[in-house]
Amino acid sequence: MGPLSGLRVVELQGIGPGPFCAMMLADMGAEVIRVDRASAVGQGAGRADVLARGRRSVAVDLKHGEGVEVVLKLLERADVLIEGFRPGVMERLGLGPEVCLERNPRLIYGRMTGWGQTGTLAKAAGHDINYISLTAALHSIGQPDGPPVPPLNLVGDFGGGGMLLAFGVVAALFERAQSGQGQVVDAAMTDGSALLMNGIFGMMNTGHWRPERGTNLLDGGGHFYGVYATKDGKHISIGALEPQFYALLLEKSGLGQESDLSPQLDRDDWPAMRQRLTRIFKTKTRDEWDAIMLGTDICYAPVLNFQDAVNHPHNRSRNTFVEVDGLHQAAPAPRFSRSPAATPPAAAAPGAHTDEVLADCNFSPEEIGRLREVGAVAG
Numbered sequence: 272m273g274p275l276s277g278l279r280v281v282e283l284q285g286i287g288p289g290p291f292c293a294m295m296l297a298d299m300g301a302e303v304i305r306v307d308r309a310s311a312v313g314q315g316a317g318r319a320d321v322l323a324r325g326r327r328s329v330a331v332d333l334k335h336g337e338g339v340e341v342v343l344k345l346l347e348r349a350d351v352l353i354e355g356f357r358p359g360v361m362e363r364l365g366l367g368p369e370v371c372l373e374r375n376p377r378l379i380y381g382r383m384t385g386w387g388q389t390g391t392l393a394k395a396a397g398h399d400i401n402y403i404s405l406t407a408a409l410h411s412i413g414q415p416d417g418p419p420v421p422p423l424n425l426v427g428d429f430g431g432g433g434m435l436l437a438f439g440v441v442a443a444l445f446e447r448a449q450s451g452q453g454q455v456v457d458a459a460m461t462d463g464s465a466l467l468m469n470g471i472f473g474m475m476n477t478g479h480w481r482p483e484r485g486t487n488l489l490d491g492g493g494h495f496y497g498v499y500a501t502k503d504g505k506h507i508s509i510g511a512l513e514p515q516f517y518a519l520l521l522e523k524s525g526l527g528q529e530s531d532l533s534p535q536l537d538r539d540d541w542p543a544m545r546q547r548l549t550r551i552f553k554t555k556t557r558d559e560w561d562a563i564m565l566g567t568d569i570c571y572a573p574v575l576n577f578q579d580a581v582n583h584p585h586n587r588s589r590n591t592f593v594e595v596d597g598l599h600q601a602a603p604a605p606r607f608s609r610s611p612a613a614t615p616p617a618a619a620a621p622g623a624h625t626d627e628v629l630a631d632c633n634f635s636p637e638e639i640g641r642l643r644e645v646g647a648v649a650g
Contacts, residue, residue: 273300273603273612278444280351281306281342282326283333284621287399287424288432288460289355289383290322295437296351297325298603298612304349304628306331306342307621309649315621321600323618329629330622330649337647339365343374344632351440355383358393368455378453379443383436385427387459399427399460406465407472415485415492431463486538488512494545495520495535498574505557509548510570520569524551625650 278301282293297303303326307315312330315323329345332338343366346352352371354361361367361382368380385402386392392405403409403426404419413420436458443456471489474480479488486492495511511520517535521527526547533540552560557573564571575583581592581599593602596617603612625648629639642648 276300285355291433311621318617325615327624399424402427402460432460435463499552503556506574622650
């Protein structure tokens, strides 16, 4: 089920953005084979590894010549390859783009890195926090009197990395439908995180965004767009940007009853206005503010932890979260009217489907047994 049903993907096991990209493709119905390391058999997080859901696993020793040949045979019948090694590693393994595209000229070769395949930092180690540092994303997040605050690893690894690669793969597949040819997709988390910042860069270009974090419309500078603590130590979020929504915020919060209110966009008075709202929101519990504001056009929501989010009526009504093998997790998204995605199966243990996958690729039982004996595959 799903709009990518019939698509065949081979994923070389990695961490973070590569598995996230593969999860997205699998969620949409693609048949994804995850190539785990032979040494990983008997290890791993198993069903708790949400990013690994929805695909079969074959365990291969990529340092063994016959193991490399196994992967090449998998690629002969695949549409897409996803790999997340540093530049040059795949080439040294004998699985570089030239080799793989020679075996399968229609292959979409998806490469996921932090710095990209080229550039002065291409071969250096790094993580999400480093990639978003280099593109001005991290600098823009945080309070004015404190250091930048890492937004988990959502911007580099997942939004600017795995999701960018998934988009690139689907774009390349569309192009292949016209040309009949495969190609390499170079997805870099620096490129992706910079791309995610284009809306902010646009405001910078027009002088509507100050370089000092925590002083702008969308970074918590404005008192009408931010997070506030409630009487019971919980938090709520307000996003009353538009004048009509701000007017409703003044009414429902009671702030409108106070005298000497400055205009909404008077930046000089934002800190004082935030102090007023801070005092007001601490007079009631989060549930009490929910009763007053939730569902109105104030642009309001309670700040929920994971368990609260799973159980919230809106999320339950949309089935935003699903339960897979006893574990709650986000459901596949987006949604399609004619080709809906199915609830994904739980993650498989490394090598759980080695024999099955090799048999699908026309390896005989004798060949599979010999590959096991020489250590080229495991399971």
